[in-house]
Amino acid sequence: MAVLITGGAGYIGSHMAHALRDAGEPAVVLDDLSTGDRNAVPDGVPLVIGDVADANLVLRTIEDHGVDxxxxxxxxxSAPDSVRDPLGYYAANTAKTRDLLAAVVASRARHVIFSSTAAVYGREPPTPTPETAPCAPASPYGLSKLMSEWILRDTAAAHDLTYVTLRYFNVAGADPAGRTGQRAPEAANLITVAARAALGLNEGLSIFGDGLPTPDGTGVRDYIHVSDLADAHVAALRHLRRGGENLTLNCGYGRGYSVKEVVEAVRRVTGGDFPVRRDASRPGDPYVSIADASLIRDRLGWRPxxxxxxxxxxxxxxxERSWWPTQTRRPAPAGRRVG
Incomplete structure (x- = not known):
């Protein structure tokens, strides 16, 4: 049986596609390529171009590829973008998840792994944050994902469907074998933008929020390597296929780093420097976000x-050093959206 990866031409989805290939698991990617790149899909993995809300396309893809x-x-x-465009986020994240699940229920597929976010916990969650912490999203992005979680939970209760919801903390890095990574010019993850600044691909970066209630005044995040996250998805798949129960799990390491510490790590690894600007904090961003990741280790046996x-x-x-010299486009200016 195969796995259908929606958004599999994107950053995290393409790492999942490679992880499944490495594990000998057949897969098929469904992506509209609005932000994804067809070249991110591994050789031998079929790419279906289209919308996850297209029920006929989803049903046909599941049937044609034997998807379970x-x-x-x-x-x-993006949490800040969602504050500016809430209707767009509710349409893309919540409404389309509902439409996708309706097609899944009507199909042979019986397992769902859902990509959620630590943004469901809000601006001032307990530290470290367990899955039982209250959910109080501070942005439409976080709320769009939380509503999708509810839709998935209720759908599974009413139908023959099992699921694992994975709440990501801050995903960063790239495939160690160099097969895929962050390809989006407008990517706003701090490590990505700092790396691009260090390589001279953009003109420095902005620290959004200085003087926050944290040890050094800048935001603190739990950064998880994207390949470890992909491995967590493979573990979730195996859990569901073994008949495991529905789960909602944090994906992080349980260790936080401040923006200033990340900047210093990039300088240390590169041996170089780059300009850093200060700017106001962004709407919807928490001050500190660190996972209690004990449950995923216990339930899935995941070991990063x-x-x-x-x-x-x-x-x-x-x-970044290998990818951008091959491209005609350039990364977006760093000062716009980095936190």
Whole structure:
């Protein structure tokens, strides 16, 4: 049986596609290529171009490829952008998840792995944050994902469907083998933008928020290597196929780094420097976001292999150094959206 990966031509989805290939699991990617890149899909993995809300296309893809599980990555992902465009986020993230699940229920597929976010916990969650913490999203992005979680939970209760929801903390890095990484010019993840600044691909970066109630005044995040995250999805798939129960799990390491610490790590790994600007904090961003990741280790037996900030930075830098010289487009200016 195969896995349908929605958004599989994107950053995290393409790492999942490679992880499944490495594990000998057949997969098929569904992506509208609005932000994804067809070249991110591994050789030998079919790419179906289209919308996850197209029920006929989803049903046909599941039938044609013998799909029994769906890993749903397709979404819009910026909390600040969602404050400016809430209707767009509710349409892309919540409404389309509902439409996708309706097609899944009507199909042979019986397992769903859902890509969620630590943004469901809000601006001031307990530290570290367990899955039982109250959900109080501070942005339409976080709320769009939380509503999708509810839709998935209620759908599974009413139908023959099982699921694992994975709440990502801050995903960074790139495939250690150099097969895929962050390809989006407008990517706003701090490590990505700092790496691009260090390589001279953009003109420095902005720190959004200085003087916050944290040890050094800048935001603190739990950074997880994207390949460890992909491995967590493979573990979730195996759990569901074994008949495991529905789960909602944090994906992080349980260790936080401030923006200033990340900047220093990038400088340390590159041996260079780049300009850093100060700017106001962004709407919808928490001050501190650190996972209590004990449950995923216990329930899925997940053991991350790359839980080191310098390793994450080095893999991101290696990808950026090899990828951008081959492209005619350039990364977006760093000062716009980095936090």
């Amino acid at each position: 599980a769906v890993a749903h990555f397709a979404a819009r992902i 292999e790359r839980a080191d900030l310098d390793r994450i930075v080095a893999d991101a830098l290696r990808w």
